[in-house]
Amino acid sequence: MLRRAPAPFTGSSRTKQSLAIRSWLALSPQISVILFSQHHSAASFAKSFGSRALVESDIDFTFLGVPFFHSMVAKSRAFKSDIYVFMDTETILLPDFVLALNYAHNLDDDWLLFASPRDVPNFPFYLDEDRKHWLKDGQRIRIQELQDTLGSSWQWSCCDSRMVIAWNNGVMPLHHGVLPPFLYGKGVYNHWLINEALSSGLRFVFDASWTISNIALGDSRRQSNHLVKSSNVSDIEKGSWEYDCNSHLAAVYGLSSLHGFNYSAVMKLVKCDGQYLLINATEDFLHTYAYKKKSLWKRHIPNCWRSKTTLACVVRTIKTWNETSGCSLKDGSVHTKTLKLSFSLESLLAITADENKTVVLTVAGYSYKDMLMSWVCRLRHLRITNFLVSSLDYETYQFSVMQGLPVFNDPSAPSNISFNDCHFGTECFQRVTKVKSRLVLKILKLGYNVLLSDVDVYWFKNPLPLLSSFGPATLAAQSDEYNQTRPINLPRRLNSGFYFARSDAPTISAMGKVVRHAATSGLTEQPSFYDTLCGEGGSTRKGDNRCVEPGTNLTVHFLDRNLFPNGAYLGLWERKNVKSACKKQGCLVLHNNWISGRVKKLKRQVISGLWDYDITTRMCLV
Structure with missing residues (x-):
């Protein structure tokens, strides 16, 4: 089963990817293709290949639409297959790919193979409609002739991220530890995976670059940049921070962070005299297919078993390798101490805002980073992408960058934020909450509507359609009143952890x-919201669910608690099945407030099942 996160299927990219995928499917009826993509063009593109090509969008992506490699690998396990292959969608495969996989499939050990790409400046060949024959200028051409024609012009790219990587669905994992949240197509992760597999010693790892024609069309860096979803992103902005992020992860995760591997020491699969051989150029090591039942990385074959033609073939391979070697993870990985997005707040707003110029804003510090990610994962599950994160500290900013979030750092945020003692009622909480209203005002002045949501607000459905239905000069806010028989707009019952504000003159002024x-x-x-907008003691209340700020004529609408319940309303958090109770009631959101302490808040939300993030794998839960 072949898997890839493709660029949008438009223009010349569509032509290249169509040819590449046609070449894959032509190899064997047992091959199926999974395209990891959120782009709207992916479904129609895959449909043209019938049932053998599927689109999978239910994985983790960055705010720019770049998929996470660890999420792709995890999702691939949901598809039953003997062999998993990850590769670039602008890569042509020839029949030698299937032959090499058949050889590997017959090995008794769990294995991982890789094949470096061969850059081809011009590929004048194409497949006929039945995908059975390669053509050039309308005439059939044999595979050997095709390879000979390209052999004089292609260039090896051993350090390129467009490797073919494949492994069998065996018993052993690929490596020890966890797979970091690498950004796909942004370098390093292929080499990290190979080095970790070698260091762990759980699988037999070998280089199949000489037996698999991995023909790469186009430039890897330019192609990977096509993954981004927004035309508002400049080439500079979508540049090095993603590669820096992957380098940083490679430097701090796994065994290979301590030392680099030189690929010249890796076993190589070659084909000489019609026979597959595994060789090690540095140890005078040769292994044939006949000895597959031995431990491949420990058994040597006597020199007398090698024919002259075989030795000549091996010598040519070693010579070719010496001319192209020199790639290692250590050479390409730099421990980046500071990760920074190349985006201003203004550019992030332009990228993330929806068609109504509305953004969802949340503010978080490092002690709430896991709850932040659960909140983000929930929004991703609801297909809500127009959110922004304001970090209260350096650690949260770095964490958010590595998680692919649209994050910005607020220079006015208070320092020395307590890790466990920054909940409601504390002095720390007082300082932190005032950051939120300042940021909302700033964004409103930039011309964007804002839905402010704390990270402890769990979303069952997208509330924006309802909130957007309130007219101009109206601020819609959650009520903190828990008594079912009392008005919901009583003094100081406006919750400033969830409200919707429009970018209009009355709202900005208020x-x-x-x-x-x-x-x-x-x-x-929070008291400032109520006392300013509803008057001290509720002097400008209107009915049971509104109040009016007289200076601006802004109406404050307190939201229906059955749809937007606070943490003490109806005892929902104490129900045996919180999710079922809320869905039955029709909740759009549920606030995890009216509880003191970060640990208690986290525990209540996790136990309730309203949690969408795996802190171990750094992935959203399915």
Whole structure:
């Protein structure tokens, strides 16, 4: 089974990818293709290949649409296959690929193979409609003739990320430890995986570059940049930070972070005199197919068993290898101490905002990083991508960058934020909450509507369609009132952890008043919201669910608690099955507030099943 995260299927990229995938499917009826993509063009493209090509979008992607390699590998296990192959969609495969895999499939050991790409500046061949024969200028051409024609022009790229990597569905894992959240197509991860597999010694690892024609069309860096989803991203912005992120992960994860491997020491699969051989150029090591039942990395074959023609073939291979070797993870990996997105707040807003110029904003510190990711995973599951993260500290910013989040650092955020003692009622909490209203006001002034949501708000459905239905000069906010018989707009019952604000003059003016009031208050920002917008003691309340700020005529609408319940309403968090109870009630969100302490809050949410992130694998739960 072949897998790849493709670029959008448009223009010249579509032509190349179509030819490449046709070449894969032509090799064997047992080959199927999985395309990891969120792009709208993927489904129609895959449909043209029938049932043998599928699109899988239910994996983790960055905010730019770049898939995570560890999520792709994990998802591949859901598809039953004897052999898994990861490769570039602008790579042509020839029949020698299947022959090499058949050889590997007959090995008694669990294995991992890789094949470096061969760059071809011009590929004048194409397949007929039945995908049975290669053509050039309308005439059939034999595979050997095709390879001979290309052999004079292709160039080896042993350090290129467009490797073919394959492994059997065996008993042993690929390596010890976990696979880091590498960004696919952004370098390093292939070499890291090979080095980790070698270091772990759990599988037999060999280089099949001489027996697999991995013909690469186009430039790897340019192609990988096509993965990004937004036309608002410049080439500079979608540049080195992603590669730096992968280098950073490679440097801090796994055994290979301590030392590099030189590929000249890796066993190589070659074919001489019609027979597959495994050789090690540095140890005068040769192994034939006949000795497959031996331990491949320990058994030597006597020199007298080698024919002259075989030795000549081996010598040519070693000579070719010496001319192309020199690639190792250690050479290409730099431990990047500081990771930074090349985006300003303005550019992030332009990339992430939806068609109504609306963004979902959350603010988080490092002690809540796991809850942040559970919140993000939930939004991803709901196909909500117009969110932004404001980090309260350097650690959260770095973590968010590595998780592919659209994050920005607020220079006005307070320092020395307590890890465990920054919950409601603490002095730390008072300082942190005032950051949120300042950021909302800033974004409103930039022309974007804002839905502010704390990370402890669990989303069952997308609330934006309902919230957007409120007209201009209206701020819709959650109520903190838990008594079922009392009005929901009583004094200081406005919850500033979930509200929707429009970018219009009355809202901007009223939010400015809130920010100024909070700046001189010794409390959190929440009382400032109510006292400013509804008057002290609720003097401008209207009915049971509204109030009006007289200076701007802004209406504050307190949201229906059955749809937007707070943490104490109806005792929902104490129900045996919280998710079922909320769905039955029709909740759009559920706030995990009215509980004191970070640890208690986390425990309650995890135990309830309203948790969507695996902290061990750094992946969203399915």
